[in-house]
Amino acid sequence: MKRHTTRATMAVLIATALHAIATGNMLPAFVTEKDGSMRELPTICVDSSEFVVSKLKDRGTHQAFGVVTNAQDFMHILKLYVERELTDRKAEQAAGQTSKAPA
DSSP states (O other): OHHHHTTOSOEEEESOHHHHHHHHHHSOSEEEOTTSOEEEOOEEEEESOHHHHHHHHHTTOTTEEEEESOHHHHHHHHHHHHHHHHHHHHHHHHHHHHHHSOO
16 A cells, blocks of 8 residues: 555545545655656545544644545535536637637
């Protein structure tokens, strides 16, 4: 598991207290980009209990952003936003291709 966490570019930990804390303990705080620059590893912890979010931060995963909510609600909202983003990107690509077409 450590081998996988060191390659992570983002982590979303949803609704499993022990797994979230264990994974958070193995995640690096920073990742190195292809250009050599470093950035903080985005980490989101979603749980219905504030305990899990607090425990994760207390154990050293300072970069974690905690969301105290029902996991099903979070996943539903995330799906809607991802679908909207994909639709917007497709529309931008289509608009870009029509503007490049010869007249």
